[in-house]
Amino acid sequence: MHIYSATYREAYDLALSVLNSQRIELNRLVNEVEIKPCAGDPVANPEIAPQTNSGIQGGMHDSCARKNKKFICKGIRGSKWHNGVDIKNPYGAPIYAIYDGNATKHVQRDDNNELDGAGYYVAIVSNIGGKTVRLVFFHLRENSRVTGSVKAGDIIGYQGDSGNLKSGIADGYTESHVHIKAQENGANVNPLNHFKTKIDLNTGQLINPCN
Amino acid sequence: MLTLVILFTSISCKAQLGAYLNNINDTELFDGIKFNNVSLGDIMVASGDLTKMKDLFGNDIQERANNTAPFLAKFLYKNNISFGFEDETDTGNNYDLTYIKVKNSSVIVNVKGLSIRIGDDKSKFGSYLFNPNSNSYNFTDADTGSVGLSFQIDSITNKVTEIKFIAY
Numbered sequence: 001m002h003i004y005s006a007t008y009r010e011a012y013d014l015a016l017s018v019l020n021s022q023r024i025e026l027n028r029l030v031n032e033v034e035i036k037p038c039a040g041d042p043v044a045n046p047e048i049a050p051q052t053n054s055g056i057q058g059g060m061h062d063s064c065a066r067k068n069k070k071f072i073c074k075g076i077r078g079s080k081w082h083n084g085v086d087i088k089n090p091y092g093a094p095i096y097a098i099y100d101g102n103a104t105k106h107v108q109r110d111d112n113n114e115l116d117g118a119g120y121y122v123a124i125v126s127n128i129g130g131k132t133v134r135l136v137f138f139h140l141r142e143n144s145r146v147t148g149s150v151k152a153g154d155i156i157g158y159q160g161d162s163g164n165l166k167s168g169i170a171d172g173y174t175e176s177h178v179h180i181k182a183q184e185n186g187a188n189v190n191p192l193n194h195f196k197t198k199i200d201l202n203t204g205q206l207i208n209p210c211n
Numbered sequence: 212m213l214t215l216v217i218l219f220t221s222i223s224c225k226a227q228l229g230a231y232l233n234n235i236n237d238t239e240l241f242d243g244i245k246f247n248n249v250s251l252g253d254i255m256v257a258s259g260d261l262t263k264m265k266d267l268f269g270n271d272i273q274e275r276a277n278n279t280a281p282f283l284a285k286f287l288y289k290n291n292i293s294f295g296f297e298d299e300t301d302t303g304n305n306y307d308l309t310y311i312k313v314k315n316s317s318v319i320v321n322v323k324g325l326s327i328r329i330g331d332d333k334s335k336f337g338s339y340l341f342n343p344n345s346n347s348y349n350f351t352d353a354d355t356g357s358v359g360l361s362f363q364i365d366s367i368t369n370k371v372t373e374i375k376f377i378a379y
Contacts, residue, residue, distance in 0.1 A: 051379070052229030053356030066357045066378065068307055069241045069252035078237055080307060082357075083299040108279045110295065110312065111288045117295065117309055118281050136281050164310070168379050170345035172229045173356055181281065181299070188300065 038210035039153060040196030042087065042095050042137065042180065048204030049086040049177035056204030059086035059177070061190040084136075084181035085191050091176050094155045095137055098194055101126030103156055105145040108163060118179070119162025124150060131184050135194065138179035139165040231342035234353035235323060244350075244360055244376070245321040246292060246311060251376070259285035259296030259306035268292070284309075291317045313374040320374050322350050322360055333369040336362070 035044040051058025051065065058065040059082075064073035066080040073079035089095065097103070101124040110116040118138040122145050126133045141160035150156060159178055161169060168174045182191035192199055198207045235243065241252030249267045257263035264272050264287050275286040283298040285306055291314045296306035313320060316329045327335060336348050341364075348362040363373035 051356050052232060053234070053351065053353060058355060058357060065355045067240060067352045067355055068378070069255040070258055071307070078241065106279065106281065108281070110310070111275050111286055111293050117297065121281060123281065138281070164377050164379060167345070167361065167377060171342060171347060171349045171359060171361055172231055172344070173351065173359060173379050186301065
């Protein structure tokens with residue numbers, strides 16, 4: 001009986017220890033999710049999400065990190081540029097408006113009516129210094145996406161895995177991220193130009209964290 | 212407890228990023244991957260042009276009227292296969308292949324010497340890496356890992372249930 005109690009107690013202590021350490025880790029992650037971003041950033045502490053074989057270049061705007069036989073990217077035959085950026089964001093974390101503007105919500109489906117490509121996405125059109133700026137946020141959750149007038153800092157939706165992101169994560173190509181595209185007067189530009197926080201283009205990590 | 216399971220799964224998946232991908236070179240990608248003997252490279256070069264796609268896949272291929280993508284796009288389909296092409300420049304000159312989805316067993320897909328159709332047994336893949344997290348075989352380009360040919364396996368029957376190509 002004594003032996004049983006001791007074993008039980010050890011197992012109990014071990015389980016408690018594991019649970020406590022996981023609780024601490026969980027709290028850290030929850031806090032990370034709940035940190036509000038700097039004014040002018042779409043997520044807290046934005047960093048580039050890497051792709052498996054190309055690393056952070058795969059998540060950068062204007063990198064020749066896509067394959068297509070039709071294209072030549074910066075002299076590399078069979079390569080295509082990546083339009084937009086992939087910003088790390090855990091599933092369920094909020095995404096914030098960078099500017100005041102008008103939001104519309106959309107969904108991309110294939111011919112079988114299944115979610116595809118961008119999945120559930122939100123586009124926000126703003127007037128910034130006389131330019132029409134359109135920012136599009138891909139792979140959101142269906143619910144709680146906003147429409148209509150938004151203010152900078154408003155939550156516009158929550159991170160999901162909609163569209164092709166779900167298989168991208170499951171199959172091991174990338175990790176959870178919001179894909180962001182930006183246009184100024186209809187021309188594609190680097191979305192990072194519109195972030196308050198600056199990101200190191202070599203490491204993909206933030207340079208001037210405000211939090 | 213559910214939260215912990217999700218947490219463990221999340222950490223586990225993160226650690227295994229790319230661990231089960233079968234890498235292929237450009238020739239194996241553009242020329243070696245085929246759908247009913249049409250190479251992936253030729254489909255990419257057709258760039259969503261309906262006439263060119265009819266030359267490759269027959270006159271019964273059609274273009275879907277509505278576009279739900281964020282930018283200019285063309286979606287072509289027939290009874291056994293469908294294709295997506297998007298032009299992120301919005302100029303109409305740069306349609307990029309974004310997906311191919313095989314709908315039934317009438318389409319034979321080639322990659323790395325394999326010849327696979329929906330309904331085939333898992334054993335046809337031999338020693339290629341299998342992803343137990345997604346229950347699939349995945350082939351990607353060695354340089355960027357930005358495109359993927361995926362064969363989904365039913366965990367009970369061990370048969371191929373889905374074949375798709377996705378440009379991420």
